Amino acid sequence: MSQKVVIERVRLRGAAPYLGMCKIDDGGYAPFYSENPDVVMDWLCDAWRCRYNQLRSRRQKWDREKEGLVPVGRDTDMRTDRQVREECSWLAAVPAMVLQSPNRIENTDWWAANKRRKTLKKKGQNPGSMPRFKEKHGKRMFVCWYNNGANARYRQLNKHHGEVVITGQNPGKYKLDGQPCRWELHIRVRVSQRIRAYTSVGVHWDDRTLVFINEPLPVERRVTGAMVGIDRGVKHTLALSDGTFQDLPHKRLKKIDKRIRSLQKSQARRVNMSGKTMKEYRKNPSKTYKRVQKEIGILHRKAHNIINDWQQKTTTRLVRDYDIISMENLQLSDMTKKAKKKEDPNNPKRYLPNGQAAKRGLNRSMRAASLGGISQKLEYKTQLSMTNRLVLINPAYTSQTCSECHYCAKENRKSQADFQCEQCGMSMNADVNAAINILQRGYEHLLGVDDAQRVITEQDTRPANRGKSASARTRKTPT
Ligand SMILES: [Zn+2]
Structure with a gap:
């Protein structure tokens, strides 16, 4: 159950997000910041995909020759959210509600595919393969949890417009002088109906759409006895x-x-x-x-x-x-x-x-x-x-x-x-x-x-x- 809206524009307020270490001319590395909303959106999509693939690498598949389970990829990544923040500089400033969201989504993807393959096999059709990693050149997207207003808050601006605000924080180490730590991404969207209570938002950056994921509501009814x-x-x-x-x-x-x-x-x-x-x-x-x-x-x-x-x-x-x-x-x-x-x-x-x-x-x-x-x-x-x-x-x-x-x-x-x-x-x-x-x-x-x-x-x-x-x-x- 979801509501899809069109993204009109994205604006950045507060600090410039720290996007990770970047190679510079003399061979060393320097922290990289950007105030360009397009760059920041790309960075969030990349970071989300990266974490998603790290979690996916833990999955195992059946190997016919070895007659045992082997990882789906070359190696498995067992690092926790906290560890990857420290070890992968490009994930350091990703909001927690974005970094944690692949957890459940990767899980649902996997089991949905499992179930689909089972039914297709039962029907005698080609079951297809289990899902693998998200491609670098695939559709750019990321998900942010709402979590009772912890992030991705929605605000109605006028009859047909609203905005979703995603907030993040630069690590204290990379705070720039004269700038706050926090940054805010204001995603302005066009809406045609009331936004219902939602649990997370999915940003599909290639299509410039944003999807509110909500729990389905029961049908309003009275007992009829029929x-x-x-x-x-x-x-x-x-x-x-x-x-x-x-x-x-x-x-x-x-x-x-x-x-x-x-x-x-x-x-x-x-x-x-x-x-x-x-x-x-x-x-x-x-x-x-x-x-x-x-x-x-x-x-x-x-x-x-x-x-x-x-x-x-x-x-x-x-x-x-x-x-x-x-x-x-x-x-x-x-x-x-x-x-x-x-x-x-x-x-x-x-x-x-x-x-x-x-x-x-x-x-x-x-x-x-x-x-x-x-x-x-x-x-x-x-x-x-x-x-x-x-x-x-x-x-x-x-x-x-x-x-x-x-x-x-x-x-x-x-x-x-x-x-x-x-x-x-x-x-x-x-x-x-x-x-x-x-x-x-x-x-x-x-x-x-x-x-x-x-x-x-x-x-x-x-x-x-x-x-x-x-x-x-x-x-x-x-x-
Ligand atoms: Zn009869």
Whole structure:
């Protein structure tokens, strides 16, 4: 959760920061100071990256030949913050809130990558490598902790402007005569809305943007007593048990999809391989190829933003309107519908894409991603609220069971969209029927669960009352 604002200008007040020892003409070293805000910003970015990489060097990776753990880099740096301040002159005057911030960020980076690799491996996709060091010529940035106003304080100047003040102090040894020890960096930013309480600020110097990192707020809501079951629809993105549907903005997404396809086609026509393989060509492509590639990237990002926006709005609406939300546990349903993996004979680490999945392309992946995002966002939003419950259930047979008499048979489902019960003759939209079943199963599972638990996950249990005996199940969901 964050708020991004644009940096308009940076000013320096107080002392000139001490940036470290610098080589001078006669071969010796002299302390270097600068009053130029651009230089100071660059110095902070470099110092932050340096500390980040020092911490990263402590990580270990598995070495196949040695069959043991080895450091990710050439050597490990175990020095504490205090030690590096003394030994690396360019870190001496860095504010503590900046020098300490890579600690947690490096840690989150590492474990997030670990988790991502695990899921990708489980899905049979290329897991990618663990994160390594931040490059010298990568994006320049640094983070400063707010820490209850210890640094990076924000002040509103007028309706559309504010400023973030980062303060630092030169070491007493390097205090210049007639100057104070302290210096202040005033970063003036343009804001369009109120700045919420934040825990740290990230300064992205290349983009001239500043990001306030804040804890997410719970959705404002009143207890409604309403419950809902959610199923992924065939025609609609989400089908709710009350008979309504929630849809992605398909028209806009289709337009973008079409544009991407036509760009990809024109790009393929333009490629002049002249004996090179595609991999070789991509290393040194033509100007047009690069431009089109960039345009495609922008379109992908646009589609992603549209989906994300829809997810945020839909989940907030759901969390606000319903006390209990029941939906399928995607991990369980993935297991039941798992496609057979085909291994690439040339490269055993990579799997060939499933032909059918690849054919359906972008649209399909968009839909799949949108459901995953929905459950993830619902999860954290319910965890923040005190009056919500999210129940994740195993969706097996929910699409074949009658929501009225609980008769379960394949024949109940007349077509993709229609459901008609063979036993009692009830007919309705197949997705809504499934959503009602999901709600009932979620409600049954909720009975007898710990009260404090906000997100409840059902284990992989097959319903015992399959087939005709299902009619024995008579418990109805109260409304
Ligand atoms: Zn029935």
